[in-house]
Amino acid sequence: MKTILKVDNLEKFYKNKGSLTKAVNHISFEVQEGEYLGIMGASGSGKTTLLNCISTVDHATAGHIYVNGKDVTDMKETALARFRREELGFIFQSFNLLDTLTGRDNIALALAILGEHPKKIDGKINKIAQELGIGEILEKYPYEMSGGQQQRVACARAIVTNPSLILADEPTGALDSRSAGMFLDSLGLLNEERHATILMVTHDAFTASHCKRILFMKDGRIFNELVRGADSRREFFDKIMQVVSLLGGDKGHAF
Template sequence: MRTVLRVENLEKFYKNKGSLTKAVNHISFEVQQGEYVGIMGASGSGKTTLLNCISTIDHATAGHIIINGKNVTGMKERSLAKFRREELGFIFQDFNLLDTLTGRDNIALALAILGEKPALIDKKIDALAAELGIKEIIEKYPYEMSGGQQQRVACARAIITDPSLILADEPTGALDSRSAEMLLNSLEMLNEKKKATILMVTHDAFTASHCGRILFLKDGKIFNELIRGDDTRKEFFLKIMQVVSLMGGERNHAV
């Protein structure tokens, strides 16, 4: 199995009025092609900083991030911009759709930037929209969609370019429970049927229980790791809650 992401001794420090905060402290792990990995931790644990470094939004203080065989920690900004377009897909908590474009055009924009032929763009969008259950709403504008519909359009935008790695930052954070469940089912489908490699940051145990593996962060370090294996989602949820309780976290949802 091919290694899509390798993080080696990653560190991220912040200096503030003479003090030094270690947001990410010597973290190392790998993500293989087709894995669905969650990162959990309380506020201040370093999970968002870690994701920002992997996504190249922020720069690491030390260590290496290798994505699809390329060391992004040594890239210049112009190369990074091209790398993001070609190798990474993003799903944000607040959707980040362009209000002046329809759902179809929001999705198509990612392909157009890569120079995809117009004749193929609609075919790709229609096929993916059918799989994600958004075919009926992609001609609408974001303000005409529910939050869950917007997030599934954002999900389609993230996967349409066949990126090496999809990065999801609290993707269910702004959704009600029904919309969150629909989105999580969509992500599972993309992972299982399209073998999409997903790295998702979440504070929520119910959301994390859809993953195949969980890394738990505490004080900028990996505190524990859980692998779902043959567990049902409910069994995996209960194991996640046990680790969360050991970390001093709060109980979130019940299954």
């Protein structure tokens, strides 16, 4: 199986008035093609810093991050900009849709930036819209959509370019339980049918139960790991809650 992401002995330290904070402290792991990996941890555990380093928003203090065999920690800014466009898809808590563009145009923008031929753009948008069940809202503006609909449009924008890795940062944080469930079902469908490789940071056990594997972080290190295997999502949720109770983190939504 192909390794999409390799994090090798990663460190991220912050200095402040003589003190040293080890936000990410000697972390190593791999993500294989088609995996759906969740990263959990209480506030201050380092999970967001880790995601920021992987997404190249922040620079690691030491160690290496490889995406498709490319060492992103050694890339210059011009190469990084191209790498983000071509290799990564982003799903944020706040949707980050452009209010002056329709859903269709928000998705099309990601393809246009890559230089996709205009005649192919509509076909790709229609296909992903059908998969995510958003065909009826493509001509609407974000303010005309529900939060769940906006997040599914954002998901379509992230996946339509066929990125090597999708990074999701608390993607259900601004959604109610029903909308969160619909969005997570859509994300799971993309993982199953498109074999999309997903890395999701969340504090919510219900959200994490949709993943196939979870890394738990504490004090900048990996504290524990769970693999769903043949468990039902309810069984996996219960196991997640056991680890969360040890970590002292948030429980999030319940079944």
